[in-house]
Amino acid sequence: MKHDGQIFTLENEDLLVAVNRHGAELARIYDKKAGRELLWNADPAVWNRHAPILFPFVGKCYDGKYRHQEKDYPMGAHGFARDMEFEPLLCDMDECWYRLKDTPETFSKYPFHFELEVGHRLEGRTIQVMWRVNNTGSEDLLFMAGGHPAFRVPEGRTIYDYTFEFNKTGTRAGTCQDGLHYQAPNADGFEQEDLGGTLALTDGRVPLTKGFFDRALTYIFDQAAVGSVSLLLDGKPYVTVRCDDFPYLGVWSVEATHPFVCLEPWYGRCDAEGYTGELKDREGVVTLPAWESWEKSYSITIGE
Template identity: 40%
Template sequence: MDYVLENEDLKVIISSHGAELQSVYDKKAQKEYLWQGDATIWGRRAPVLFPIVGRLKEGKYKYQDTEYMMPGHGFARDLEFHELLHDTTEICFELHDSEQTKEMYPFAFVLRIFYQLKGREIAVRYEVFNPDSEEILWFSIGGHPAFQVPMTEEGEFIDTHFFLGTDEPVTQRFIQGVLLTKEKEEQPKLERAIHRKDFEQDAWIYETKNSVTAILKSPYSTIRLSYQNAPYLGVWSPADKKAPFVCLEPWWGITDTEEASQLWPDKLGLHSLLPRQKWDTSYQLIFGEK
């Protein structure tokens, strides 16, 4: 089921399936910012990644002598969430563990996704609760919103530039196939024109600290992502398909490395949550600045 948030600037549509953004429409400029999905290129729009970000080595892990399989980016994006609250500018969705999730992930959890519309900003908040009275909950989470590039029908893909703003040193990591390599770049370019060929090795992955702003800017408009504590930022477009979109992805987790032991909770990028404890984080998207 689709739900609408709306003010004088933006009309936002969110589906209960995966608690996924479906549309960010600028009412004044009369244009859509969010990629609208195409199964021949990439059928998703802005999936929520939980309880892993990226892929597991060989698609599996072991916990307490039992082996589990899980698809890349986890399962939340493919499940139906329950609506907890909804008004004109805010909505909250909730997902619980189930028999289906425990076939892949043997933990009790409550996942809540909040969206709040404020002017030209969408604030996204993730809340994870461990309802178990004894077991620790290990998880990762992330966003994967895809934005229309070029930003107008008149533009070209290369018209869009990427900027990454931070007060801390940034490291760029690299993927070979679907796994993280040992290769690092300690002083990556933080301002660059976007070329499709730059994504031939998959996503750009930045290790970031503290407050970060990532920007997609063209002569026609700007999309700004900001967050305070995500350890990774992914930037992606499927180069081989000449996709008309670029993803800006705040990640509280990361894909497995080539050397991964496949033992949970040794996986890189996991967060631990004690019984009956809550963890939350957020990011913000601002649309339409020039």
């Protein structure tokens, strides 16, 4: 365990995990036995993040704004939590928690009172990522939340050495056998129904071949169909993200260079092209009653 004021480190005999106070973001997963880094290094020339939390929005709002109670508010892609300083709550040998509260600045563009608590727990070769949203106001809290971890390609390999393996929701449900329905955003980042489709699978697997991300800039698997997804390398799990009961899972990579693959469990999704309705009617929005709490988690397991 190490804390330098900005970065908190969790460590066991298998992994070293670093969490940044800024954005409560996973900043590093180092496999000590394999001697390799798993998370993207946030190279600003490519993509300047590691594994941001998406809150209180997932994806973009159409025309850069959303409507709540007949008033328009500006909002950037993926909300604002990823760019804010969190308050340390708990930092011990194998677990750390950070908290973000609403401020006058957030309230001016997101008129809700909230507390967002983000936790990370190291258990063997698995990192649990935990979210707790507290509604501290007297009205319903409307929000979305999502993970966005980017897993780098190992040295000497390319993205095309990976194979995806998708498993259904539920620990005993088995693989997603023949195919998975997905939605997809257009070039501007808004979903279009005619861009969706079905990803063909063989025993739950599909190789990541050239042109995979030409069919969809981002694959958004919906209907709570995916319980876990693995990146296989040489037929073995390189990394597995388990997200049972999450309604959406996003899969994305940077165009052209493809130095990493993001596996993104979401409660929420990007706006549909042309949507100008109320926030409460947007697909994927969570409604949390006054003074209540909402808790979800997903896990990242590093293969041996």
